[in-house]
Amino acid sequence: MPAFESLARRVILPLLIAISLSVTASFTHAHEFTGFVGGEARLFPNSALHIGQEDDSASLMIQPEYYHEFESGSSFTFAPFYRLDSADPERTHFDIRELTFLWLKEDFELRLGVRKVFWGTTEILHLVDIINQTDLVENVDTEDKLGQPMANISFARDWGTFDLYWLPYFRERTFVGKGGRLRGATVVDTDRTQYESGAKEWHSDWAFRYSHFFGDWDIGLSQFIGTSREPTLLDGTDSEGNAVKIPKYEQIKQTSLDVSFVTGEWLWKGEALYRTGQGNDDYFAWTGGFEYTFTRVWRSQMDLGIIGEWMFDTRENDANTAFENDLGGGLRLALNDAASTEALFGWVQDLNSSARFLFLEASRRFGDHLLLTVEFRTFINQPADDFLFEQRDDEILQLELAYYF
């Protein structure tokens, strides 16, 4: 984290200023300044289980975005992010979500800078998505990502799209600190991070992806070679001798496939990966399932979607994931009203134990600019050996109100 901030100060900000100056000097086509600012309250009905944790928390966040498009179609985007949190200094953090120059040519697209890339098709677990590091302090759903510095060249042809990524700098995962909820009993000490590679965070990672669609099928075939985004957590002590978890990032190779198939109201999805280098054993993991949508249910404008997905990891209980053999289900309701009211209710059942995880995510717009988002998550029957056992009392109700401009 400190390394990235110094990188930001020394390299990215001067670069940004230089680009902005050249932008204002050149012929301008389109400028856009958008983004959001918001507040969030996190309420935990059960008192904190671990020493140092505060019960509830409040925070403020902002993510402005500047976008400029040149006459040629090439563009520049800058989106910084900042959160201020009342309970956890680790959750108070700054990140550059995007700082990209896109060079659009007839034959290729070249992107230089910091950005986010998503791979995958499933809803509950994003298994094959690997380019960006998870910004875990933001949300346990792992959908928030840190900006990844990269050079990406993309060739779109009749036979499909081929992408090559060079990832010259690694971003460490963020972890909840002492004051925060939704963590294990022992905090992760990101000052003691270890790397398998001597180059540490400056190891050059590479990725390739081929993606295309054939009628009702969409497929993506990807290869990643480099620093694992998922750390192995080792037992250790901090400078004062307290027990901590030390993240270790290994060198891995991952081959993955993601597919989706649409037929009528049915969407079938699947993701699978084979990874070597993480821990002692190579492993397979896959997830897949369906989404079926009933339109205009109960003679209204509402749509009701049903989601079913299965998640499996050949490491079973040794996996550093909560989804080693789990079945997930969800109901997605879209009111299709002027306020774009939506709700997603889901549950994930561990097939090897009684552990269960329930969540509800709902949102509604007020006026033209305000969006209220409500999230509820609860953990039920976590056995002592479960990945989420130490978070068993972290049932959470999260309210977020954001102003979009």
Place this chain on the structure above:
Amino acid sequence: MNHIFFILGIALFLNASPSSAETPEEKGLAIALEDDKRDNGYQDFTANLLMILKNRQGEESSRSIKNKTLEVEGDGDKSLSIFDKPRDVKGTTLLNFTHKVGTDDQWLYLPALKRVKRISSSNKSGSFMGSEFAYEDVTSQEVEKYTYKWIRDEEYQGEKCFVFERYPVYKNSGYTRQVIWLDQKDYKILRIEFYDRKNSSLKTLTQTDFKLYLGKYWYPHKMFMENHQTGKSTLLTWSDYEFRTGLSDKDFNKNSLKRTR
């Protein structure tokens, strides 16, 4: 396909000899084919649209969308709809490949996750962005998607019109039939009445403020859709039409879906 060529053959024959006795169905199809013929050849266009949604109580909310459309020879159009407002959905983009026969291909881009998601296009009758327009109203209209029947000729708003009905042949339509008022001189659709699956009056669309582009194409700038069953309405205002901007297939793939603003 043979069937389509057969119908086309009949239609051309009928066009060539208007005096021959034609059934109302043949006349309806002939009108639709002529309308389609007059619409062909625009190549591509970009435009902005503003939707004002009004509920029964008169409360309003708005959405603004950029649209890019590419004409595809021998098949339905390709289009990109880029949401600009409300701001919380800014950047959300819909890529649609319309097909004359069979289901359309649709992908949705979700900018917060940077995710492209294949979606089911079978939701024809669902509301487009909470408006009174259904997906089937806003996607490319192809001759093959309906059967037709001419009803009568009549004067409507000072214009001599064909009044004809069309019946969706694709699956999952929310309509049994649509009654269309088409002016005989320029083939502008002035009014459409929509009847639901129970054949009750559902919605009326009126199109006004037509402008002529490229000396050939009449496009409405205001489309007003009124729902008679709910009392809600949507006014869709088009602006900044630009034709033959040089768009190509490359502007309508999953890569361009991610970068278009």
